[in-house]
Amino acid sequence: MTIPSAAIGRVLDAIRARRPLVHNITNYVVMNTTANALLAVGASPAMVHAEAEVEEFTGIADALVINIGTLSPPWITAMHLAAAKARTFGKPWVLDPVGTGATRLRTDTAFALLEHRPTLIRGNGSEIVALAGGIGATRGVESTAGEAASLDAAKALAAATGSIVAVTGPVDRVTDGAEVWSCANGDVRMTRVTGLGCTLSALSAACLAAEPAVAALSACVILGVAGELAAAATEGPGSLQVAILDRLADLDATTLERQARLS
Amino acid sequence: MTIPSAAIGRVLDAIRARRPLVHNITNYVVMNTTANALLAVGASPAMVHAEAEVEEFTGIADALVINIGTLSPPWITAMHLAAAKARTFGKPWVLDPVGTGATRLRTDTAFALLEHRPTLIRGNGSEIVALAGGIGATRGVESTAGEAASLDAAKALAAATGSIVAVTGPVDRVTDGAEVWSCANGDVRMTRVTGLGCTLSALSAACLAAEPAVAALSACVILGVAGELAAAATEGPGSLQVAILDRLADLDATTLERQARLS
């Protein structure tokens, strides 16, 4: 089933109309940039991780993101509490398995969180390969797995978990285990900005809250097009990080539809 | 009693002359931007939260900010230790009750911290209403309470606690429970940048250390005018966040006095 680019534009409009509250349990590196990206695109961010309040907060949020980028034991407990609550309440939630495969703690934590059935799992090739039970040669938090292996792992992971899986890189692939949708937006210079994968996961949660059907692919297009527009007008990774926020804020459905590179 | 705009300019000059050391126990989202805002305006920031050192650090700081944006139990303990020490030493301290009303933990924590008698409480309408015992329909960390209800809550809170209360939004209001001072500076685009309320609380602490009498109103004018100047020359929330730091650094007393919108 092909997803028309017009559907992506409608997701952006839906975010701005509904202004979903996105509950983030995320890493320290990206908290500021993620909150700003959510605000820029038209969603409402909150970073809440204390065990004593995560369940209550998941209850009032429209979507949840769990990102394991900077783990520690009390946060892992909070992640399980929040994910369980999201599942109970039928709220969409995104798992970003940062660095899965790099250390045992990350791999174990990501695996354990699967029991709460994430709506969407978004990672790079190495992370998805590692999470699918393969042997990803993850080096740090960057992707080194080949594209074909990554896509196979993504399909297997989706089939096994019932989650949508997005494996992102030069071309982003979204799969439900059977079909695959691709997005070729983005710019290679975005790899020099820290945490844009994390931003993509957060934007995916905003899309899920607004329009579940094509959420993951929409987030890839939204960030990809914003990144392309930003990269064309900036002179390095510092100004690129800033300009992506500017472009997320002034992006419109018409531009998205025109520039989406779907297949 | 009207506060003349010239008094605001003098506060800015006093910060630069005295370079107050501001001790921040604040949230992860804003640590970088808050530290940069304090440096830009001419103060000296430090982020210190370990139970083993907060009291010692409060002892050498000129003012303290406690911001409950990303709570966890050890930080709550540290907040109480630092606030108690600030009170004992007669050092000014600011409570920023982020998200009060959104979860029980936040509401309880903010209430409990009142026992240490903050010099200033700065929040948005929902937070101030919730803290005043009302029932703010806080959604995330954004303000949804009406302006009249917010001001009534601020006055009641100030009267009950002896703190100055600043309830900020499109128009910022500062009250001691009897009188009310207003500042209409700022730009609506500032709501698309995360953590500017937190920045305002930190700047308020710098003002308190430099010139207690008109500190809260001064901080509203300083950030508001910097935000207006920045918004006029930027094209989105990313570049606005950056430009606000630039404008805080080159702001002068004359510009402040000319652009202050007080009533």
Next chain:
Amino acid sequence: MTIPSAAIGRVLDAIRARRPLVHNITNYVVMNTTANALLAVGASPAMVHAEAEVEEFTGIADALVINIGTLSPPWITAMHLAAAKARTFGKPWVLDPVGTGATRLRTDTAFALLEHRPTLIRGNGSEIVALAGGIGATRGVESTAGEAASLDAAKALAAATGSIVAVTGPVDRVTDGAEVWSCANGDVRMTRVTGLGCTLSALSAACLAAEPAVAALSACVILGVAGELAAAATEGPGSLQVAILDRLADLDATTLERQARLS
């Protein structure tokens, strides 16, 4: 022994060729900017601090940075585990003793970490003086010690520990206890941007992983030249922070060699 500026250029090229993975246990304020600076210069950053994974991660990293800017007990445990592992594995590691002298916890923690024999200790004058056992009048995290006292302390600290010591400020000095190398690059406006000392420590770790012999001095020149180029074209501390990342990314060996101010 004079270090020729051509050697500095070769370090930059080596970072880009080898793309070292730098393991950071650092403070919350600078995590985003440090990760971005490492990516910009051509290294690969990771922020990993959980006790359960730090040793494993040090094992796969090429260099380690331990920065005590925002301490808490579980992080101190992780710092010791990681530093011990780096020493066992013969991997270079950098100690950034932020705020040593300001509180007992910081001074004690920095002293205790010396047992793991850091390859490099990088701090400002007050921190180095305090760590060398002197009585630095540290005010917050800024340097107030005089230049001569700082250099004497750096030499004594290097002689006592076997570490290279870099004491940075208007002129950066690197010493092995006997010889002293100096770098006069940088711009006074860089003192208005939070965490550039932390960035320098992280860049030093990247240099150590690429080319140990002249690493500390190279990092001073790299950040100093990037800062000079950035400061010449920006209008305040916000845009300076952004432009430094842009300049780190497009810096080349020829520019470094031409602009290095060594002595």
